[in-house]
Amino acid sequence: MTNSVPPSTSAIQTSADAEEPQRDSSFWRYLATKLGGAAISLVMVxxxxxFAFKLLPGDPVAKIARERPMSPEQIASLRAQYGLDKPLWEQFIKFIGDVFTLNFGESYVYKRSVAELIGEFFWPTILLTGTAAIVAITLGLWLGQRAAWRHGKLFDRIASGVSLVFWSVPTFWLGLLLLMFFGGTLHWFPTGGMRSANAPTDPLxxxxxxxxxLVLPVITMVAVVFAQYLMVMRSSLIEEMHADYLTTARAKGLREDLVRERHAVPNALLPTVTLVFMHIGGLIAGAVxxxxxxSWPGLGKLTFEAIKxxxxxxxxxxFVVFSTIIxxxxxxADLAYRQLDPRVRRA
Structure with missing residues (x-):
């Protein structure tokens, strides 16, 4: 009989040291692939x-000329000022240079730098969408785990049904209903804007x-989107509920709430990571x-005014800013998921 000799500590350490460069190399390859994909997406954006906005109907210079009388010479001068008299390829080259220097030119309507306008209207959008995202994620994940743990029972049916109803409602329609009822009829909340004309001057x-x-627009955004987190969390947790490691945890005598919170929920959260990052970008872009x-003074309303x-x-x-955020x-999301899920790191 051959005696088996256990590996020495030095041999185990040597094996671990050899695996470390492989993990580092795998990570850098993964990062380079994702960065390359992001760069290609940015070029397409x-x-x-x-080119997409060049196809929009309407001539901005002609609209300006209709609003105030202008001579043909003044119209030609205005076209030259905006660079609209140049060939399309020259306008495109200038646009490329402007994008990489974060200089998007001057707004036709506001007569101000586009970069300054975006910077000014950016933070109200972050306040609105950030608050809505935090509430929607918290509410959706909390309801989702409890609906899954009570799968098929009354709580599960009510939570899933209500969330799907709100998910199906058009955002503008729900917003108008809330605005008319709580703002116009009950006068509980302001009907528009970010600040009142006679707002208090003290900080509090x-x-x-x-x-x-903020209340009504946040409720509108949360009501429409929290169902995504609820349904993803619910389905992920239902898949985890009959796993062997949960049976082992129960056999150790752990209470059901501890089994859910310490073991099942952390694993079920993995699919929601990608959804959270993607949804934050989508919320900002979808705030229009x-x-x-x-009438919230953010990038969405600014974009709507620009379309007109x-x-x-x-x-x-x-468009470039919204797309870059997404x-x-x-x-x-890809980088975070790789760090959280060992199966992706081994792929």
Missing amino acids: VLLGF GAVGDVVAH TVETVF GPDLPLLQGS IVMNLL
Whole structure:
């Protein structure tokens, strides 16, 4: 009989040291692949951002000329000022240079730098969408895990049914209903804007005024999107409920709430990571409807006003910013998922 000799500590350490460079190399290859994909997406965004808006009906210079009388010489001078008299390929080259220097030109409507306008309207959008995202994620995951743990029971049917109903409702329609009922009929909340004309000047009163304006648009966004988190969490947790490691945890005498919170939920959360990052980017880009309905002074309302122009520099700048946010969020989702799920690291 051959005696088996256990590996020495030094041999195990040597094997671990050999695996470390392989893991590092795998990570850098993965990162390079994802960065390459993000770069290609960004190039496509820039191309689409230029050519798509050139196809929009309407001539911004002609609209300006209709609003105030202008001579043919003044119209020609205005076209030259905006660079619209140049061939399309020259306009495209200038647009590429402007994008990489974050200089999107001057807004036709606001007569201000597009970069300054986006910077000014960016933070109200972050306040609105960030608050809505936190509430929607918390509510959706909390309801989702409890619906899964009570799968098929009354709580599960009610939570799933209500969330799917709200998910199916058009955002603008729900926003208008809330605005008319709670703002117009009951007068519980302001009907638009971010601040009241007679807002308090003290810090606490000013914050309270902004919060009051924030309630209805946040409820509108949360009601429409929290179902995504609920359904993903519910389905993921249902798949985990009969896993062997949960049976082992129960056999150790752990209570059901501990089995759920310490073992099942952390594993079921993995599929929601990608959804969270993607949804944050989508919320920012999809704020156009809510901000327009509630006259919220953010990027969404700014984009809506630009469409009516059409204000081409502002449209192109907003489109590039929105798309870049979505691309970055998708990249972060891929990187975070790889760190959280060992199966992706081994792939």
